[in-house]
Amino acid sequence: MIPRKIGVFDSGVGGLSVLKSIISSQHFETIVYYGDTARVPYGTRSKEVITQYSLEALEFFNTHNIDLLIVACNTISAYALKQMQQNANYPIIGVIEPGVLALTNKIKNKDSKILILGTKATINSNIYATLLQDKGYSNIQSLQTSLFVPMVEEGIFSGEVLNSAIKYYFNNINIPDAIILGCTHFPLISKEISNFFNNKPILIHSGESIVEYLQAKYKLQRFDTTNIEFYASDSLEKLKATANIWLNQ
Amino acid sequence: MIPRKIGVFDSGVGGLSVLKSIISSQHFETIVYYGDTARVPYGTRSKEVITQYSLEALEFFNTHNIDLLIVACNTISAYALKQMQQNANYPIIGVIEPGVLALTNKIKNKDSKILILGTKATINSNIYATLLQDKGYSNIQSLQTSLFVPMVEEGIFSGEVLNSAIKYYFNNINIPDAIILGCTHFPLISKEISNFFNNKPILIHSGESIVEYLQAKYKLQRFDTTNIEFYASDSLEKLKATANIWLNQ
Numbered sequence A, B: 001m002i003p004r005k006i007g008v009f010d011s012g013v014g015g016l017s018v019l020k021s022i023i024s025s026q027h028f029e030t031i032v033y034y035g036d037t038a039r040v041p042y043g044t045r046s047k048e049v050i051t052q053y054s055l056e057a058l059e060f061f062n063t064h065n066i067d068l069l070i071v072a073c074n075t076i077s078a079y080a081l082k083q084m085q086q087n088a089n090y091p092i093i094g095v096i097e098p099g100v101l102a103l104t105n106k107i108k109n110k111d112s113k114i115l116i117l118g119t120k121a122t123i124n125s126n127i128y129a130t131l132l133q134d135k136g137y138s139n140i141q142s143l144q145t146s147l148f149v150p151m152v153e154e155g156i157f158s159g160e161v162l163n164s165a166i167k168y169y170f171n172n173i174n175i176p177d178a179i180i181l182g183c184t185h186f187p188l189i190s191k192e193i194s195n196f197f198n199n200k201p202i203l204i205h206s207g208e209s210i211v212e213y214l215q216a217k218y219k220l221q222r223f224d225t226t227n228i229e230f231y232a233s234d235s236l237e238k239l240k241a242t243a244n245i246w247l248n249q
Helices: A016-025 A047-062 A074-079 A081-086 A096-106 A120-125 A127-134 A148-153 A160-170 A186-196 A206-217 A236-247 B016-025 B047-061 B074-079 B081-086 B096-106 B120-125 B127-134 B148-153 B160-170 B186-196 B206-217 B236-248
Strands: A005-010 A030-035 A068-071 A114-118 A140-144 A178-182 A202-205 A227-232 B005-010 B030-035 B068-071 B113-118 B139-144 B178-182 B202-205 B227-232
Touching: A005 A016, A005 A047, A016 A030, A016 A206, A016 A236, A030 A047, A047 A074, A047 A081, A047 A120, A068 A081, A074 A081, A074 A096, A074 A120, A096 A127, A096 A178, A096 A202, A096 A206, A114 A120, A114 A127, A120 A127, A120 A140, A127 A140, A148 A160, A148 A186, A148 B148, A160 A186, A160 B160, A178 A186, A186 A202, A202 A206, A227 A236, B005 B016, B005 B047, B016 B030, B016 B206, B016 B236, B030 B047, B047 B074, B047 B081, B047 B120, B068 B081, B074 B081, B074 B096, B074 B120, B096 B127, B096 B178, B096 B202, B096 B206, B113 B120, B113 B127, B120 B127, B120 B139, B127 B139, B148 B160, B148 B186, B160 B186, B178 B186, B186 B202, B202 B206, B227 B236
Parallel strands: A005 A030, A005 A068, A030 A227, A114 A140, A114 A178, A178 A202, B005 B030, B005 B068, B030 B227, B113 B139, B113 B178, B178 B202
Antiparallel strands: none
């Protein structure tokens, strides 16, 4: 199967950073983006609620005849991916496994210091840390940096408010060799995060990782133009306005 | 009717600041608190979704045999109060009208500068400004200060991150005579807000306003102890933990 029409699912706008990478890859003819903006954010909710909402989103995609679904959200990928896969007749790919693979491709020294950032739910799932430990990495630190999400949603990509949040979270953290940006909002402030650590860490970005993963896993075509359809459970116009900013960021 | 058992409804934990004032008043025997934590926050959503969720919450309270329901959230009060009132057979009281009344009781000079703070949805509703203009106040400024909500939810009640957000929002605002804390999260950081303006403005607090309003409207009893029942659509334990912090703050 060569996927031509794919779905991209996120709780809200975060997945737009993944969408941007996928669009740049030019591998797909049509992309259907669905944001559950009526119930965003998922990152502060329980496993049960995250799973319930994610299975409900499948009902949306079932009517869109897609070849493949990308879960463009770390929290959903951490908690609901398996159950989603069991309930769909097309492949569903999350961002965690591609992110781990990208890291292992880039960081060969198993003693390297790895910092995992994410929402409360993603960090509490411990999924990145567990997968990396399984691969032999031993110097891992996980950190929930929840405030970055509303800041990015407010359009704050730099400046004093963001920098004081960065200091608040990172003040006692030694410079890591690699940072997993374990939330799709974080690539929009990756420059500022990187700056805080003197631009030394390698950053792992969910969107870039998933494109590499898809390229390795599937025989993909190339299309000159990609048709993108946006859907949202609330305020489609607001999602489109945010997409306009994020995709051009 | 002398209300003894009442409901308190909020999208999440914000209403706990109102609950605290109501508990202190000792006027009720039983309080049923319900937070729609599976779908919080409402303050970034559309009128349609806020109304739908609020009407669904009524179904919860309909099984609890309450004498009166308090909507302890400015956003819900701004958008969904009328429709809730039309769908219940007990009185439902929001926080907007009591807040406006508290202000008019305290600020007699109609030229006084009034600053209204709230979520995006509450500020966009323009409800406080409209009601105050109807009463002859002419020097009104409305400001969405959305970031305060996740900060308070993170347990940040003071310090550098909060102060840089305060500066971010208030840097170009002249000292007002009164501030309406038009979001039930804001009383928890009212000291810091007040400090920024040299402690000069009078602060209008939804919880205190609603107690005054109830005392004026109903003949209320006094109870030595109040039985409080907590319910949540997600993570009841987390709500209770937050209640433990907020009610003792």
